[in-house]
Amino acid sequence: MRQINRRQFLAVAALTGLASACGSDPVPAADPAGFRTEVRVPPLLKPSRGEDGTLTFALTMRRGRSELLPGGPVETWGFNGPYLGPTIRAARGDNVRMKVTNRLAEASTVHWHGMRLPAEMDGGPHQQVEPGATWTPHWTVDQPATTSWYHPHPHGATARHVYRGLAGMFIVDDGPSGLPSRYGVDDIPLILQDKVLDPAPDPLKGTFGILGDHMLVNGTYRGVVNVRTERVRFRVLNGSNARMYHLTFGDNRAFHVVGGDAGLLAAPVEVDRVSLTPGERVELVVAFTAGEQVMLRTASGSDDIDEGDHDLVKIVTAPSLSASPPLPARLPGAPAPIVVPPQATVRRFRLNGHDAINGKEMDMSRIDEVVPAGAVEIWEIENTVYAHNFHIHEVAFQVLDVDGTKPAPWTAGHKDTVYVPPKSTVRLAVQFGDFTDPKTPYMYHCHILRHEDSGMMGQFVIVQPGTEGQVSRTIPVHHHP
Template sequence: MHVDGMKRRHFLTLAALSSVAAACGADSPADAVRPAGKPAFRTRLRIPPLLEPKAGKDGVRRFDLTMQRGRTAILPGALAGTWGFNGSFLGPTIRASRGDRVRMAVTNRLQEASTVHWHGLRLPAEMDGGPHQTIEPGATWTPHWTIDQPAATSWYHPHPHGRTATHTYRGLAGMFIIDDDRPTGLPERYGVDDIPLILQDKRFAPDGSPAGDPLKGTFGILGDHMLVNGTYGPFLEVTTERVRFRVLNGSNARMYHLSFADRRGFHVVGNDQGLLAAPVPVDRISLTPGERVEIVAAFAAGEQVLLRTLSGSDDIDEGDFDLLKIVAAPRLAASPPLPARLADTAPITAPPGARVRRFRLNGHDAINGKEMDLSRIDEVVPAGATEIWEIENTVYAHNFHIHEVALQVLDVDGEKPPAYASGHKDTVYVPPKSTVRLAVRFGRFTDPATPYMYHCHILRHEDSGMMGQFVIVRPGTEDRTPRTIAAHHM
């Protein structure tokens, strides 16, 4: 079951962006290392380490992150300059549970200002890590909050206005896993049968360093080397009959159409904001930048299979890429059956007469005809509201991310989303010349002076101005809320 009847173009267009971007002035292949055939898959998949918190007498779990420069051999024998958290490339996995009080200490050892956004986390605006929470070189930012949301796979990455694409492309990204106390029956041993997969595409200069200008062309970078957890040509040995994969599209622009080479079926068990009510059987799924999905796949002892991204256009053949070779051990530990029910995930339903907000995506640098302005509040939302947001895309492919919220796709041009993408999300694909309707549930943190963001998560577009700001306020105070703010640290 590919897309449950949704128009194929809705899930196929963005995969063709590489060819379009080349025609629009994206990086020239002559300036980068081209892959010499398919990777050999001889490098063991790197599993990002878990970041161990420091526990204080006050019960707060403290996590230390440092943004830093380093050198990494992404390609064999080519040591090149990269950026990372607590290391030279990417970052550790942060893991916390619902009810935890957490405090981050994020230190900037780069030579320019940046931020760290907790993508998918429900938290106060001043802790969100958007472009207003700038961390200057040498400074440390210490956001703190209480985890209060269902188990989910989230992530963290930079969000400086105009520089997000560059900072993320250089290597600043990591996973943030949230647990809760509800037993699921799913695989849960991190690095054993619960595996993070951060998918990225890169182009490389002759010295092996990531190449190209993330702000050039219509879509920015679309690479020809596929990385998983920063590993090129990786293999993973599995030792259990079933494995849970937490998949993050950490690319700047690429859409992935994921399938196993033998077209075996697997199950989707979670979307961006948490588990589905029940597993959904599929043999192919699609992910745009910033989206996450949790899947469970079954393996037989001694077998090998490739995870790949498939060509996704009826008009322009983007080409297929193999991502990860999975090698099953000669003997596999038994796994419990996949549960029939996963979570009490109720649909997000807007009440009768709910506010409808409409957003029009213009080109690659404006929403509703306006480029991003850090001093302008575009929308004012009452705390705890559930609204309908209609996202109209007038041109080529986009996607849409809203900070702080949980949302559900109601329809795309009147058609329901596929079952595997019908859960709670925070980032959605908006196909070319289509309208996506969302039921959006907002949190209860109020702050009329500090905004959250909504934006296209194709990072070239975000940096070019396809972003807006909203504040959450005490109900009844919307009309009294100022529509301008002083930009913080800008």
């Protein structure tokens, strides 16, 4: 990593507008290489409860000032604070309402990534929130336990808005699982991001946009997680614009994957490395012993979006640890496998360059696909060039194969975002929901945000079965503040 002096740092930091998360302390100048700042756990957002039991969560998009490295605060964006946002936590069966207020100087949106909900509540580019306006989507949470997240989705500006700091976790509970569950104690979120300090980044420049060489965890640079229990559940989100993380520990210890994007696995899977592309999540359970220190790292791979080895966070355990229950052999609440019917519809999508799917750039007024409610389909995603990934709104899917090879067991659960390696084809069994709306689309797109903003995105609607041929393929483009 290129070294810069204080004057250079101040100049580039002012241009990038980056910061550490939510008011965490800066790394001491006397020890710039040390991992010393405690990683701040985003607070749980407390809802208000209406007379009918509806939980209302209030989020405000706002500008702020925060600090990443010594040199003074710079401008950042966040929800309810200067950078990132609080964690939303709800249970299956809860009626929830989001009160989203935009205090930025420009329009944005908030997409509930991984949530199963009506299209008009999804927070995609059609649900734009103008400056000063408040948007109040509402739905009933009805999906298995999962770690999802929320972030902006304005077409053409998503990369910039997310990079500025607008992101947070959304946890869904669905009964006891036998896994660590004390938030911030043995159930800890880790939001991974990479940042560029030299020079100021253009999120739409180059093949992938932003690939940074400064790693943040929950917005903390070179941070420490203090562990006080024998086992810890880490909910890991790749919140970067483009980087792929290959997560491993400095001592190569084994750990267990217990969940992915859209729910728990049927049983824990032991691994010593997991990989995440932007937007993907994974739940890990890691065993520790008293008085140890170990680094969580990202290692080099053969991909063009992993950009080398980096230490992410240092984990330090207490001199004595509280006992943890044994890891369950089976995980209750895991969603059932998706069964593909014999005559399932097959849809094919070709990822062209960095700005088109099936030869077409995103058009907000065009409906690309019409899907009957409750369908299970096979989607084949062909990547013709360099690295991409693929996210589908509203759905859960399982990876059938990658170039004919079955996925690794730890990736075989329900997902909503998948890596599509260069010059490969990924086949998905896609399970659609029952929310119908022929005029309001969901999105599918590459979640490398530079590609998404450049046009590698399409739109689909879900309709009553048998009405597919009656749906207009053109819709008006308007905002829903």
